[in-house]
Amino acid sequence: MKGYVQIAATGAALAALLWLGWTLARPMPAPATATAAVLWTSGAVAEGRRAADGVPEFALATAEAPPGVPRIPDVAGLRRRLPQLRRLEVKGDGLAEADLAATRGLEVRWQRPESPPARPVLRGLGAPRTLARGDRLAVHGVAAGLPPGGSTAVALTAPDGAVATATVTAGADGTAVFAVQSAAAAATGRFEWTLRIGADGEAATIGVAVVERERPRVLLLQASPAPEFARLQQWLADEGAPVAARIRVSAERFRFVAANGAPAEVAALDAAVFAAFDAVVSTEAAVAELPPAEAAALAGAVAQGGLGLLVVGEAAAARAESGLLPWAVPALPADAGMRLARLRLAPGLALGDAVAVGESELPELPNARTVVADPQGRILAAVRPRGAGRLGRSVMADTWRWVLAGQGETHALVWRELLAAVARPAAVARGSWDLADAAPVFAGEAVRLRWRGPAAEIPRAVNVETGADSDGVKVGVTASADGREAAAVFRPERAGWHRIGAPVADGGCDLYVYPAEALAEFRAERRREAMAARAGEAAGAAAGGPEDARGNGPWLPAALFLLAAGWLWFRERKG
Template sequence: MTPGLLTAVVLALASFAGMLRLLWRQYRAEPPHRARAWRLGLLLLAQPLCAALLHLTLFPPPLRTPQAELTVLTAAAAPGAFAADTARVSLPEAPAGLSGERAPDLATALRRHPQVRRLRVIGAGLEARDREAAQGLALSFVPASQPRGLLEWWPPQRAGLGNAFVLHGRAHDLAGGSAELLDPAGQRIDRVELGRDGGFRLEGLARAAGPVEFALRLRDARGTAVETLSLPLTVVAPPTPRVWLLAGAPNPESKYLRRWAEDAGVRLHTQVALGAGLQIGDAPLPIDAATLAGFDLLLIDERAWDGLSDASRAAVSAAARDGLGVLLRATGPLSARTRAQWRGLGLALGGGADALPARWPAQPRDEAAVRARLGPGSADAPRRADQAPGEAPLLSRRALALPADAQIWLRAADGAALAAWRPYGRGRVAVWTLSDSFRLVLAGRDELHAQLWSEALATVARAGAEDAPVRDEASPLDPFRQYRRSALCGLGDSARVMQPDGRVAALPIDPAAGARRCAGFWPQHPGWHLLIDDERRVPFVVRAQDEAPGLRANELRQGTWALVRSTPATTVADAAPPRWFAPAASARMPAWPWFLAWLAAAAALWWFERSRLGRRNTASAGAA
């Protein structure tokens, strides 16, 4: 209970007791000595009146003043975006020359103006340091126009050696333009036209391990380069995949699979049956749980599957539940027995008696991008830099109806599913309908054959543990920028960052972060940095302060709009003040007028109670 409410209760009880005293005396007096009705009424009304005036003297009512609004000028604020007579502050990022009080941050400005309950933000938006200060206040936002070029993107931070990676993004004010992906040597490896909303999707290939820098180049409708932005990527060499190939008969597919595995650094164990118990390839291994645990992927066709014993099939099924990837290659008609056994693995297949042509899906890359992906060839088969790449040949597939609940990762040009997988315990079981992918190599499209089987290996093989990439928790849309605070989480007690100039910055854990174990980091230099956390070594890149202005502007805009959307739908007077400053006490009316009114009322009541006005028997002085 507040002091004002407690005082009001005490005064109300006192006035009620006074009124009861008057009524009791009126009741006990003889009828000739009782006060007249108008006198008794005035005396009764005077009791609560004096109590109310005394309460107003002690606790004057607050003044009802309009809530103050403060205009906050941020980066890219235009002079004509605000009225000349508004109260305003300019944050450090605001353009020079704008009139208004300069403040180092929003928190300082609000401490100087504790009466403020409205904020009108003009310009690019609030920095991350100012967003906490703005919480709880009514907020409106007048955004500045966005710069031309890259607006947002979702770049990969790491990729496996030999694997493809995908870059998504969106550009602004580049209608009819294009986006290009350049490899570390400056060769264009992919190019796409920008969508109606400026969106694009580019695909690259990680060829060398270590920290590398690709580049994104945006062009307008006339082909003029508008912006070129580096794409840092950490290419990691994962543990050598272990693949077991079981084939029911010799065929070119197995031969070229071995060549691909050798070029890709895949440890491939091959067993090809010749019939009558004979095999070629590597030394035969027993198909049991211990052997299968040493592999990440099992490639087996329908002929080799039919030659397995029941115990071997049970071992494969158990190994798949424990995480082994199993790729079932359908290269010919499937027997009813094989269909039933594959159905037990979760792959209910229909059809498959016929072979159909399968055309390779159209690629959006131009000739220069394809030549860059093909590379210079080998010492035995060199490829000229101006040599035109061949067309993808027509392949063949089994006319199998794949399960409706399977995940399809490869389709032909007509949309027919060529490969699909389903989860099976902790592993994955997939079906593969192509029977002659080796024709891609014969047609000179080695890169398509390598891409095909690299995706298969990455999709189906046993998953391995990987270190999580370094992430800036403070600004996920535009991470790690020079002279801006970043937040690194999931750190150990000895975490530190090695900077490009050779200095090492310690990362003390913020106690307020709790189990997230976060630390603040203020990068002073652009370029590659190295996070050192016990045995963990993770490189990451810090962008220069003025690099990628579109990304920076969009991050500020999105962060400020999030504050506008989070403002509660209440009146401004109900908006809670920020928790980091104590607002001044509410303005109240002066107490002296109420004191004079109470003094006059109390004096008048004292005189009226002792006067003879309204008494029936004026000779009696003690009636009322």
């Protein structure tokens, strides 16, 4: 009996050694104690470098991954599967916003893919969601997959079939920045333009809601009569905007002119007077000459009331120290001449006509946005926030000459841009919805809605008409701490037009949603930019090397090896 036991023990020892050899030779599975992992995402090349031995690999549903790599729905699921995970290497274009948020606390490693697109595609795209009737639609962006050094036409087709084109030349990397604008929109409603890169490149639909123009209420302040303000006053009146002008005609005497329901003559400028306007357009001299009480009322109306102040023309002999003139513009000599320039309006579109401008330019200031520049990048007009309002400065002093030269359209475009940049939006006074981000919205992705208006009118919920049903979808609203804004998060399930809240005229917002699969390169580039920022962040804790992915080590095979080897050694000594 004893011999049988010994034979059985010897056989068990040999079997244990065989099992040990097989265990150490095969790849280890991914234990729950793994601290490092590899995640394949869309855009990854499956033939690329594989992970080190013992490091588990996973793939998202949309990724091209090597055979045998298990699929996971999201990063949150991966972290539940590997609770000890500390380091994540991401392959491909990267993670969407929700997955990126789930990597908090991990060390994220990522390298930007180098494979260029096979055909012309859109890598960047910017366009307004709302356009005033009579304005041109301006679209800008970045095209990729172009022949290096070659010329490519970017075409923008309007709803009526009219085509506007711009030609771009690609750099060595096959990319080019483009800007193209259509003819003026002639009717109100929801319309769709088509943007195409090259003859056989990617095409994108640009959904824009065309609305009636909001005409700001404008107060003109002049230290003396000037043709620039006379022409501006006439143009505003012809546009139907409420406009009033206060013109100093002597040391103690002003002349008042009003049109389209603007307030008539007043004894002094105070908070009540400024509340009746959305923007003040003035010269430096007129601001510098304001009595202390009026200067204080103007500063308060800007900072607390949201009023916009636009100062135009050359520098004054004496500048006010009220903080309303943050741009220091040096005075030009009396014999300074004029020059011709094709003006560029934000975001960089050049107007067709070259117009006469002076030699002055604005310095760059923190938080300031350029509104008008020349082809050399010299700033001619800019705006910056001041409390609830905005301050603007323009050194274009003789725009009235443009009208005399037959360039009235350029005059109108520039002044519309200037007033839109600085004036208090009428929608803020009544409360309105818009989007917190200007980027395109895709089906299936969350979008943040923003409400601005009086604190007493913040809604508890907003109705989103999706077009799929008549009732729409109710979305809860959260107010900001200061009560000036409120926000809601909505995830559209279908492509096409949506309406946020009431009709646009009553403070609502029309939103065009792209199909989930549209603009693939644009969405991929957005993930790449987010991944580049995330990969540069410091990890919460250092991750272990590849050996850490095996867990606490093969302690069970080691124990069996010692028992089996000890038994065989004992049998050899006994024999």
